[in-house]
Structure formats: structure tokens, C-alpha cells
Amino acid sequence: MSMSSYFAQAESLDAANPLAPARQLFDLPSDQRYFLGNSLGPLTHAAREAVNQAVNAEWKTGLVRTWHDGDWFSLATATGNRIAHIIGAPSGSVIAGDSTSIALFKVLSAAAQKNATPTRNVLLCDINNFPTDRYVARSVADLFHLHYKECAVSEMATHFNDNVAVATASMIDFRSSEIHDVASVTAAAHAVGALVVWDLAHATGIIPCDVERHGIDFAVGCGYKYINGGPGAPAFMYVAPHLVNDVQQPIPGWFGHDAPFAFEDTYRPAQGIARFSSGTTNVLSMKALHGALEVFEKFPISSIRAGSIALGDYFIAGFDEHLSSSGFSLGSPRNSGARGGHVALLHDRAQELTEELIGDGFIVDFRPPNVIRIALSPLFLRFDDVAALIGRLSDAT
Ligand SMILES: Cc1ncc(COP(=O)(O)O)c(C=O)c1O
Numbered sequence: 001m002s003m004s005s006y007f008a009q010a011e012s013l014d015a016a017n018p019l020a021p022a023r024q025l026f027d028l029p030s031d032q033r034y035f036l037g038n039s040l041g042p043l044t045h046a047a048r049e050a051v052n053q054a055v056n057a058e059w060k061t062g063l064v065r066t067w068h069d070g071d072w073f074s075l076a077t078a079t080g081n082r083i084a085h086i087i088g089a090p091s092g093s094v095i096a097g098d099s100t101s102i103a104l105f106k107v108l109s110a111a112a113q114k115n116a117t118p119t120r121n122v123l124l125c126d127i128n129n130f131p132t133d134r135y136v137a138r139s140v141a142d143l144f145h146l147h148y149k150e151c152a153v154s155e156m157a158t159h160f161n162d163n164v165a166v167a168t169a170s171m172i173d174f175r176s177s178e179i180h181d182v183a184s185v186t187a188a189a190h191a192v193g194a195l196v197v198w199d200l201a202h203a204t205g206i207i208p209c210d211v212e213r214h215g216i217d218f219a220v221g222c223g224y225k226y227i228n229g230g231p232g233a234p235a236f237m238y239v240a241p242h243l244v245n246d247v248q249q250p251i252p253g254w255f256g257h258d259a260p261f262a263f264e265d266t267y268r269p270a271q272g273i274a275r276f277s278s279g280t281t282n283v284l285s286m287k288a289l290h291g292a293l294e295v296f297e298k299f300p301i302s303s304i305r306a307g308s309i310a311l312g313d314y315f316i317a318g319f320d321e322h323l324s325s326s327g328f329s330l331g332s333p334r335n336s337g338a339r340g341g342h343v344a345l346l347h348d349r350a351q352e353l354t355e356e357l358i359g360d361g362f363i364v365d366f367r368p369p370n371v372i373r374i375a376l377s378p379l380f381l382r383f384d385d386v387a388a389l390i391g392r393l394s395d396a397t
Pocket of ligand 1: 099100101102130132133170174199201202222235
């Protein structure tokens with residue numbers, strides 16, 4: 001297909017796109033095409049409005065009374081409920097707060113404390129996991145006197161035995177975008193009595209995670225990527241309802257206490273997921289995240305996944321036709337069923353090309369050694385943006 005037919009195809013795909021109205025919910029810079037919704041999701045009008053309201057009405061006027069008269073106390077669980085809806089978890093099983101790194105430390109520690117014994121003493125981690133996950137998992141293993149082991153997620157089933165206390169992996173690989181088989185890894189872990197902690201950072205808001213259906217024990221995820229909570233947005237934690245009152249997290253702060261304002265001498269964990277809170281809610285950033293999640297009440301995650309696949313397939317068709325013979329190769333699964341929300345494009349000059357693209361308003365990122373990451377968020381990107389990127393890339397070499 002010639003480049004002009006590829007562009008014409010974008011026009012008709014955009015005209016028929018059921019997600020096209022979602023773009024109006026975002027405040028996007030007019031001089032950029034933004035392919036990094038997997039890194040920092042863009043600003044929504046709803047997030048800005050929520051922060052404005054929190055600053056100019058609640059903080060300015062309500063002041064400290066807003067903790068009681070407003071929604072500040074319930075904000076972490078209300079935000080968690082909006083996330084639960086997207087990841088297929090029951091209401092009341094998710095709480096927002098902390099960063100993903102800290103959230104992971106808390107749930108991994110809870111899992112280790114619950115399941116480790118003198119013989120069940122291995123913590124298994126995805127060797128291709130995001131570095132923070134590997135650092136945190138190793139630290140939890142040290143703190144709980146566990147043996148730390150790493151392997152590829154595809155090989156985890158062969159490592160599961162009666163010695164494994166906890167396994168942890170990412171649902172979607174942050175480099176390649178490969179979707180891991182959450183259902184079968186979780187089932188294989190359970191078959192030997194191990195617990196599993198999934199990092200949903202690159203999955204939340206772009207693909208249904210079916211947390212409850214897959215019987216996931218614990219999960220964490222990121223607030224600033226596809227759910228657009230803003231820079232440094234709170235992360236979230238999920239704990240299966242049948243486990244939550246049976247586990248303890250390692251930072252027993254007053255916000256996770258059953259009666260924070262009773263100021264008791266000793267810690268009594270709250271019932272349910274509230275026990276995974278530690279300190280005071282970061283109200284302003286939580287407001288931004290809570291507001292940003294409104295978009296997902298209007299557009300179901302199943303249609304977002306369909307839109308993301310359509311953009312990804314359109315990108316790969318453009319790659320095959322116009323890029324594959326000019327030094328680029330595909331670093332992501334070609335099959336859309338195995339591919340998450342971004343596409344990894346490989347090139348020997350990936351870093352240099354990334355800088356050139358950004359200079360021209362195509363916002364992508366570079367991951368060493370040779371990866372250009374291109375996130376195809378269907379809530380605000382058009383097929384036209386993808387066509388323009390393919391056009392620009394085909395001129396690049
Ligand atoms: C898969 C994954 N896990 C964890 C993190 C770290 O998250 P945080 O900065 O919220 O600790 C990231 C950041 O990009 C990530 O991609």
C-alpha cells in the first residue's frame with residue numbers, strides 16, 4: 001500500500017472510530033503527537049477540574065473540616081473502586097496510595113509473611129521485570145530470609161514447587177509489550193501453594209486484567225500511565241477479599257488502623273483493603289487521579305482494548321510496508337492477542353532517532369539498548385497520528 005493510501009485509510013478509520021469522542025476529554029498540546037500514554041498519561045479536563053475544586057474550594061474554604069465534611073477520608077478507597085472497575089476486581093478490594101515501588105514492597109511483604117515457612121523459602125521474580133520490581137523483590141527476600149530467584153515468566157511454571165512462597169511478575173513487559181499468561185501462571189503457583197503478586201502497571205487502563213476471574217492474590221499498578229492520574233500519581237494495591245483480613249502489611253500507620261482517631265496505644269488493622277493504607281492520603285494528587293478515572297466510566301475497558309489493538313495493527317501494517325526494509329525491526333509480538341498497549345520498534349540508532357522524533361513533535365521514548373517505545377492509547381490518539389508517525393519514521397533513515 002502506498003503512503004498516500006495508508007493515510008487515506010487512516011482518514012476512514014478515524015471517521016468510523018467509536019472512541020473518537022473520548023479525545024475531547026483530554027487537554028492535549030496542539031503541536032505534539034503523544035505516544036507515551038504508557039509513561040505519563042496526558043491531562044484530562046476532569047483531572048484539572050478535580051484539582052481546581054480541591055484547591056480553590058475544599059482547601060481554601062473548607063480547610064481541615066473537609067476531612068470530615070468532604071470526601072478526603074474516603075478518597076483512597078473511592079479511587080480504588082474506580083480502578084477496581086477497570087481491572088476486573090470487586091468493589092472494596094483496591095486502595096490507591098503510595099508509589100508502585102512502595103505498594104509492591106507492602107504486598108510482597110504481606111504475601112511473604114503469610115506464606116513463608118522454613119521450607120517454603122523461595123521468592124521467585126520475573127527476570128525481565130521493571131528494575132524497581134526486581135530491587136524491591138530482592139529486598140523483601142532478604143528481609144524475610146528467603147532465597148531470591150529470577151526466571152522468565154514463561155519458565156515460571158517449571159520453577160514452581162513446594163519451596164516457593166511467593167512469585168512476582170508483570171502482566172505486560174515494559175520493554176516488549178508482551179502479555180504474560182496471568183491465568184496459567186497464577187494457577188500453576190496455586191497448585192504448589194505459592195502466592196502470586198502481579199504488577200499491572202502497563203496493563204491498567206489499556207487492557208482488561210480480569211483480576212478476580214484469574215484468582216489473582218495480590219496486584220499493584222501505576223496511577224500515572226494509562227489511567228492518566230498525573231505526574232507522581234498514587235499507585236494502587238489489590239488484595240483478594242478472601243486473603244485481605246488474614247494478611248498484614250509492613251507499615252502499620254494510623255491510616256490503616258481500625259480507628260485512626262481513637263489514638264490507641266497499639267495497632268489494630270482496619271478490616272479489608274483499608275489496612276493497606278499507611279499515612280495521610282495525598283489529597284491533591286489523589287484528586288487528580290480520581291478525576292482522571294472518570295473517562296473510564298464513559299468508555300468501557302473492553303472498547304479501549306479493541307481500540308488499542310486496532311491502532312497497534314494499523315501501526316504494524318505501516319511498519320511492514322514502509323519501515324521493515326530500512327533498519328527497523330519489531331520488538332513486540334506481532335499477534336495482537338499477545339501484545340499490550342505499546343509497540344517496541346528496534347533500530348541500531350534508536351536513541352538518536354528518538355531525539356529527532358521528539359524534536360519534530362512525535363513524543364516517543366528510548367529504552368536501552370535499541371528500543372523506541374510507541375504507546376498507542378486509543379482514548380486520545382487518532383489513526384492519523386499513527387500514519388504521520390509512520391511517514392516520519394520512513395523519512396528517518
Ligand atoms: C512495570 C513498572 N512497575 C513499577 C514502576 C515504578 O513505579 P513507581 O515509580 O510508581 O514506583 C514502573 C515505572 O515505570 C513500571 O513500569
